Structure formats: C-alpha cells, structure tokens
Amino acid sequence: MASPALSPLEVIVAALIVLGVVKSFLHRKRSQYHPGPPGLPLVGNTFQVPPKSWNYFKSLGLKYGPVVHISVGGDNVLLLSRALEANELLDKRSAIYSSRPRSIYAGKYQSQGKRTVIMPYGPTLRRHRAIFQQLLQTKSIGAYEIYQDAGSVKLLHDILTQPDDTFMNVHRFSASLIFQLTYGRRLEGDDKDLKAVLRVLENFVREITPGSHLVDALPILDILPDLLAPWRVKALKAHEEEMKLYFRLAKEVKTKMDTGGSNAECFLAHIWEEQEKLDIDEKEIAYVGGTAFEAGTGTTADSILWFLAAALLFPDPIHRAQQEIDAIVGDRMPTFADFKDMPYCAALVKEIFRWCPSIPGMPHASDRDDNFQGYRVDKGTVIMPNIWGMHHDEEKFDPSRYLCSENSDPEALSFEGLVDGHYLFGFGRRICPGRYLASKSVWLAVTRILWAFSILPVVDIDGKPILPDMSKCSGGVTNTPDEFPVRLVCRSEERANTVRQATENIIY
Numbered sequence: 001m002a003s004p005a006l007s008p009l010e011v012i013v014a015a016l017i018v019l020g021v022v023k024s025f026l027h028r029k030r031s032q033y034h035p036g037p038p039g040l041p042l043v044g045n046t047f048q049v050p051p052k053s054w055n056y057f058k059s060l061g062l063k064y065g066p067v068v069h070i071s072v073g074g075d076n077v078l079l080l081s082r083a084l085e086a087n088e089l090l091d092k093r094s095a096i097y098s099s100r101p102r103s104i105y106a107g108k109y110q111s112q113g114k115r116t117v118i119m120p121y122g123p124t125l126r127r128h129r130a131i132f133q134q135l136l137q138t139k140s141i142g143a144y145e146i147y148q149d150a151g152s153v154k155l156l157h158d159i160l161t162q163p164d165d166t167f168m169n170v171h172r173f174s175a176s177l178i179f180q181l182t183y184g185r186r187l188e189g190d191d192k193d194l195k196a197v198l199r200v201l202e203n204f205v206r207e208i209t210p211g212s213h214l215v216d217a218l219p220i221l222d223i224l225p226d227l228l229a230p231w232r233v234k235a236l237k238a239h240e241e242e243m244k245l246y247f248r249l250a251k252e253v254k255t256k257m258d259t260g261g262s263n264a265e266c267f268l269a270h271i272w273e274e275q276e277k278l279d280i281d282e283k284e285i286a287y288v289g290g291t292a293f294e295a296g297t298g299t300t301a302d303s304i305l306w307f308l309a310a311a312l313l314f315p316d317p318i319h320r321a322q323q324e325i326d327a328i329v330g331d332r333m334p335t336f337a338d339f340k341d342m343p344y345c346a347a348l349v350k351e352i353f354r355w356c357p358s359i360p361g362m363p364h365a366s367d368r369d370d371n372f373q374g375y376r377v378d379k380g381t382v383i384m385p386n387i388w389g390m391h392h393d394e395e396k397f398d399p400s401r402y403l404c405s406e407n408s409d410p411e412a413l414s415f416e417g418l419v420d421g422h423y424l425f426g427f428g429r430r431i432c433p434g435r436y437l438a439s440k441s442v443w444l445a446v447t448r449i450l451w452a453f454s455i456l457p458v459v460d461i462d463g464k465p466i467l468p469d470m471s472k473c474s475g476g477v478t479n480t481p482d483e484f485p486v487r488l489v490c491r492s493e494e495r496a497n498t499v500r501q502a503t504e505n506i507i508y
C-alpha cells in the first residue's frame with residue numbers, strides 16, 4: 001500500500017528533526033567556543049535575539065566579554081563588541097574573515113549571486129570591488145564635487161520651498177546624487193525613477209534583515225519544490241522586477257553612448273567602456289549600478305537625518321559649529337574649499353558618524369576553520385562587529401573629542417580623515433568603497449544646512465518641544481530614524497536669496 005504524501009508542515013517538522021539530530025551528532029563541546037549565553041536544544045539562541053539587536057549584543061559583551069559566541073538558526077555567530085578584536089579578525093586575518101553569511105533568499109534567488117554587498121568572497125567579489133575602488137578612490141571623487149555642490153544647493157532650496165517635507169528632501173538629495181553619478185543623468189522631475197529605485201531598496205533592506213526568511217536559517221528547506229516553497233517564487237519574481245529596472249537604467253547609458261548622445265561621465269559609462277577588460281557580463285553591470293545606488297543612498301540620507309536629530313537633542317555643539325561657519329564664510333555659502341578652515345565642522349561630522357551609525361553592524365563570515373584566543377572558530381561562522389556598541393555613548397554628543405592636535409592644525413585636516421576615529425564604514429577587505437564620497441557628501445550637506453537654517457523642534461500644545469526618540473528607528477541591517485518633526489527656519493533673508501540665486505545657476 002502506498003504511504004500518504006507528507007503535508008508541507010510535516011516536511012518542515014521532519015526536516016527540523018533530521019537537522020537537529022544531525023547537529024547534535026556534530027555538536028562539539030560548548031567550552032570549545034567563546035563564552036556566551038546558554039541556548040535551548042536545537043534552536044540555540046535564535047529566539048533570544050530581538051529585532052533591534054544592538055543593545056542586546058552590547059549587554060552580552062558586558063556580561064561575557066568582548067567576544068561572545070551565540071548560535072542562531074544553527075549557525076555559529078561571534079559578536080565582537082570591541083574594535084581590538086574586530087581589527088584582529090576582520091583586518092589582520094582578512095584572508096579568512098571576508099566572506100558574507102549564507103543568503104539563500106536574497107543572495108541565491110533574489111540577486112542570483114550578483115549583488116556585491118551580500119556576495120561571498122571570491123573572484124566575482126574581487127572584480128566588483130576593483131570596479132568600485134577605481135570609481136570611488138580619493139583621486140577620482142574630486143570630479144564628483146560639481147554634483148555634490150549642485151545637489152546640496154537643490155537640497156537647501158527644497159527645504160526653503162517645502163519645509164514640511166524634510167525627510168523626503170534629504171532622501172531626494174542623496175538618491176539624486178548617487179543616481180547622477182551612476183547613470184549620468186538627473187532623476188526625472190516626477191520622481192518616477194526615484195520612487196522605483198527607492199522601492200527596490202526598501203524591499204532589499206527588508207529581505208536581508210536577519211530572521212526574515214526561514215530558509216536562511218534552515219537551508220534544508222531549499223530542497224522543497226516551488227509548490228511547497230512559495231518564498232522561492234516570490235524571490236525570483238523580485239529578481240525579475242529589480243533586474244528589469246536596473247537593466248533598463250544600465251542599457252539607457254549604453255544606448256546613449258552607442259548613438260553618440262552626450263557621452264555621460266558616469267560609473268556605468270566607464271564600466272560599459274571597459275566591459276571586455278573587466279570581464280563582466282550585462283547582468284552584473286546592471287547589478288553593480290543597482291548596488292551603488294542601494295549601498296550609497298539610504299546610508300548617506302540616514303547620516304544627515306541623524307545629524308538633524310542630534311541638532312534637536314544637543315543644541316550647544318550645533319551653535320558652536322554655526323559660529324565657526326559664520327566666522328569663516330559669513331553670508332557666502334560654504335564650499336569644499338572651506339573645509340580646512342572649519343575644524344569643528346569636520347569634528348561634528350565624525351561625531352555624527354560615531355553617535356549614530358547608519359549601519360550598526362554588517363556581518364562577515366569565515367571561509368575556513370580558525371582558532372582565536374584559544375577557542376575554535378568553525379568555517380562558516382558569522383562574525384558580527386557591533387559597530388553601534390563599539391561607538392556607543394548615547395548620552396554624550398561631543399564633537400570636540402575629535403578636535404585632537406591633528407585636527408587643530410588646518411594643514412593636517414583632510415577629507416580622508418573624516419573616515420578615521422570610528423568604524424562606521426566597516427572593516428578589512430569588505431570596508432565600504434564609497435566611504436570618501438559619502439563623508440564628503442555628508443560634510444557638505446551638514447555645513448550648508450547649518451549655514452542656511454536654524455534647526456528647531458516643533459512644540460506640542462503645551463509649548464513643550466517634541467524631541468526625537470532615539471529608540472524609534474528601523475531594526476536590522478540599517479539604522480534609519482523614524483520620521484520626527486523638525487523645523488528648519490532660514491537664518492536670514494540674505495542667505496535665502498543666496499540659495500535662490502545659486503539654484504538658478506545650477507548647470508549640470
């Protein structure tokens with residue numbers, strides 16, 4: 001007699017049991033790993049990790065030490081709460097610790113293995129990184145200042161004319177800049193492309209948030225056919241949709257080049273030109289463009305939004321920065337050329353990066369067995385540097401911590417220095433290749449907003465200021481503040497006129 005077919009639920013339960021048995025066979029003595037909190041049989045610490053995990057990780061660091069071992073979804077995870085150990089593993093031993101955790105939903109299916117940020121270490125990743133390094137190295141990014149300048153003028157103008165739309169204005173600044181640099185054209189006035197790419201970005205960030213997909217914790221579920229794995233169908237559909245968009249945008253650049261239209265100076269024009277030498281296929285080109293957009297847009301916008309939150313919570317350092325700007329430029333709009341004369345503003349930007357990192361920690365993974373501090377680190381261990389925890393002193397916002405003798409000497413000040421003294425941009429071979437571009441964009445937006453506007457809280461019916469609540473932010477991979485009320489009031493009619501005039505003169 002034929003046995004009845006298993007229901008999807010029974011298949012999952014059976015898979016869990018098989019996995020549990022196999023794991024318990026393979027289980028090594030807990031004491032061989034770094035110390036950490038006890039977990040439950042089979043699921044380890046999986047259900048102990050809250051969605052906004054940074055505070056929890058920090059508390060584990062205080063209890064168990066700077067390197068904590070937990071087990072999530074059957075994977076070994078090492079939490080690093082101190083820069084010393086993060087540098088040791090992710091920088092000094094980067095030959096082992098530069099991969100990414102397994103990602104079946106977002107990596108294998110949604111991105112078809114072509115998305116730089118979540119790609120395992122290997123030849124494709126090295127090829128992508130070489131492209132990014134070339135486009136974003138310090139000597140290349142001088143050429144992008146014209147776009148940062150124009151974009152930040154437009155940001156000030158948008159704030160003047162749409163004062164109630166601060167969050168959207170900041171997102172538009174960051175998105176338009178990266179879009180222009182990537183595809184060589186401005187976003188359309190009706191923001192159709194902006195909305196489409198922001199939608200892809202939002203979906204993607206959601207999909208890579210740890211715990212979003214059971215299959216990433218239980219890879220055995222990937223053997224199920226599509227009928228029993230609707231998540232796979234959804235991931236493949238998401239791939240089709242994002243590919244359609246990224247491919248259209250990439251092809252537009254190619255068509256323009258082929259038809260002798262203005263030879264847009266942009267990342268994609270450069271990549272198409274060198275396609276053969278770079279040995280990169282069309283799908284990958286589309287994803288490199290999409291990755292630049294995804295990696296650079298939300299992160300830059302979030303840093304500027306956290307600056308506005310800091311301005312409401314800590315008005316004193318903000319006034320000090322405004323005094324410095326006023327003393328140096330008066331009613332003239334600050335430019336990149338003023339950077340060296342405004343050390344406090346440079347320190348302020350670094351303090352924003354430290355105080356609230358827009359990526360609180362990006363996981364690496366090991367691709368061979370290792371031993372660290374006498375404990376075993378198995379191949380495939382997820383290494384989570386708690387950047388938020390390493391930086392954190394939530395109560396104190398004090399840019400002068402960065403006004404060391406190096407910073408007090410104007411000659412020693414450099415844009416490159418904005419990426420030092422904190423870990424916002426990650427570690428080792430996976431360090432953010434866009435860090436120099438991003439920190440210059442944030443510096444220009446911050447100093448220009450400070451020059452043009454007073455940043456004030458909205459008051460409630462009792463006249464009490466409504467201040468941002470730091471705990472109201474997205475969890476997961478990015479740290480985006482929930483929308484908070486803020487009033488940006490132009491500091492003088494002269495400065496408003498300067499902004500209007502500069503807007504009329506934008507040419508690019």
Ligand code: HEM
Pocket residue numbers: 116117118119129132136178291292293295296297299300303358359362363364424425426427428429430431432433434435437438439442
């Ligand atoms: C304030 C803005 C930004 C922040 C906070 C930020 C932060 C980060 C972090 C933490 C990582 C992961 C590092 C690691 O794994 O150790 C990363 C990766 C990356 N970032 Fe950025 N980033 C920013 C802006 C940008 C920009 C403007 C671009 C390009 C236009 C960019 C391109 C990338 C790429 C391609 C990766 C993937 C690198 C890899 O996986 O090997 N980022 N970024």
